[in-house]
Amino acid sequence: MATINYGYREINCKIVYxxxxxxxxTTNLETIHKKVPPTNRGKLTSLATKTDRTLFFDLLPLDLxxxxxxxxxxxxxxxxxxxxxxxxxxxxxxxxxxxxxxxDSQKDRYDDNVESLENLRENLKEHGxxxxxxxxxxxxxxxxxxxxxxxxxxxxxxxxxxxxxxxMEALTGRGVFEALRAVTRMVLEKLEKEGTR
Amino acid sequence: MNKQGGSLSAEQMQTIESVLAGYVKDxxxxxxxxxxxxxxxxxxxxxxxxxxxxxxxxxxSANFASTQQIAGQMGEKEFNAFxxxxxxxxxxVSAVEDKAILVSIFARGTTVGMVKIFAEKxxxxxxxxxxxxxxGDQKGLSVGGGxxxxxxxxxxxxxxxx
Numbered sequence: 324m325a326t327i328n329y330g331y332r333e334i335n336c337k338i339v340y341x342x343x344x345x346x347x348x349t350t351n352l353e354t355i356h357k358k359v360p361p362t363n364r365g366k367l368t369s370l371a372t373k374t375d376r377t378l379f380f381d382l383l384p385l386d387l388x389x390x391x392x393x394x395x396x397x398x399x400x401x402x403x404x405x406x407x408x409x410x411x412x413x414x415x416x417x418x419x420x421x422x423x424x425x426x427d428s429q430k431d432r433y434d435d436n437v438e439s440l441e442n443l444r445e446n447l448k449e450h451g452x453x454x455x456x457x458x459x460x461x462x463x464x465x466x467x468x469x470x471x472x473x474x475x476x477x478x479x480x481x482x483x484x485x486x487x488x489x490x491m492e493a494l495t496g497r498g499v500f501e502a503l504r505a506v507t508r509m510v511l512e513k514l515e516k517e518g519t520r
Numbered sequence: 521m522n523k524q525g526g527s528l529s530a531e532q533m534q535t536i537e538s539v540l541a542g543y544v545k546d547x548x549x550x551x552x553x554x555x556x557x558x559x560x561x562x563x564x565x566x567x568x569x570x571x572x573x574x575x576x577x578x579x580x581s582a583n584f585a586s587t588q589q590i591a592g593q594m595g596e597k598e599f600n601a602f603x604x605x606x607x608x609x610x611x612x613v614s615a616v617e618d619k620a621i622l623v624s625i626f627a628r629g630t631t632v633g634m635v636k637i638f639a640e641k642x643x644x645x646x647x648x649x650x651x652x653x654x655x656g657d658q659k660g661l662s663v664g665g666g667x668x669x670x671x672x673x674x675x676x677x678x679x680x681x682x
Binding site for chain 2: 324326327328329330331335337358359360363365366368370379380382384385387388390391395396398410411414415417418500503504507508511512514515
């Protein structure tokens with residue numbers, strides 16, 4: 324959960340990028356890292372295997388500057404998507420203020436998307452959190468590839484609540500910033516309304 | 521602040537800063553960081569050298585969380601601390617109950633036993649200052665209306681417009 328440090332006049336929030344392996348979570352952070360000026364971001368830290376698969380997490384700190392007297396900081400995390408890294412996924416989810424689910428739009432990845440979404444729900448539950456009650460957006464990634472499912476079909480099958488969702492091409496940035504903006508808005512509005520509980 | 525997030529008052533921060541500064545001096549350590557269980561840096565004291573405190577705090581927090589999982593698999597309820605030995609500098613990480621993590625960095629000339637003793641005392645002092653509710657866990661952020669809109673406007677600037 325967000326922490327408010329009234330001593331330092333600082334607010335820290337945590338957003339987690341979740342989704343199946345190779346869906347584009349790390350690419351989202353890399354694209355944001357390239358776009359944001361160095362004065363507003365920290366180092367992109369990646370705990371990856373030798374083959375560049377996320378082992379533990381990627382982390383990108385963002386600094387929005389001072390707003391109404393508070394320094395507002397976000398930490399963007401990814402989780403390892405591969406099925407057998409569930410213990411680490413669970414650890415990274417701890418204290419998340421918002422989640423961006425990165426789905427792979429390709430037809431042959433549909434089952435992986437569904438499994439990962441269900442896994443997200445279960446892991447949040449173990450932390451006493453409810454996906455339906457927290458800031459949550461979806462990015463339908465890899466829209467540029469052939470043989471993708473339609474967004475209408477993806478929404479019908481995976482997004483019955485109709486949470487904000489975005490067509491995405493993480494490599495070019497299409498949809499990446501919109502998704503970040505949407506989840507940030509939801510996190511800040513929740514914080515404004517409910518505080519840190 | 522607590523294991524579910526929270527807030528810290530200016531008075532709490534002053535006390536914690538003073539406790540950490542005293543710890544650095546008394547134990548002869550180089551750097552100390554206080555990190556919350558979610559990986560957010562709360563406070564720091566001493567020399568930062570090449571350390572980026574934000575990512576360092578997040579990495580240590582994740583490392584500490586993974587040791588708790590290891591403890592569970594070993595049949596231990598939890599690990600209260602761990603020590604990592606380097607060539608030039610060592611790292612000692614200790615839990616402030618479930619409220620925060622105290623990260624101590626010290627040069628090889630400093631005795632780890634001494635660090636442990638002072639860390640234990642420091643953990644008790646900090647823990648007494650991190651009582652949930654006393655820091656002002658508040659219903660709603662008391663910054664007036666329009667906070668989210670102002671923050672989003674800043675995000676748009678940072679992203680150079682969407």
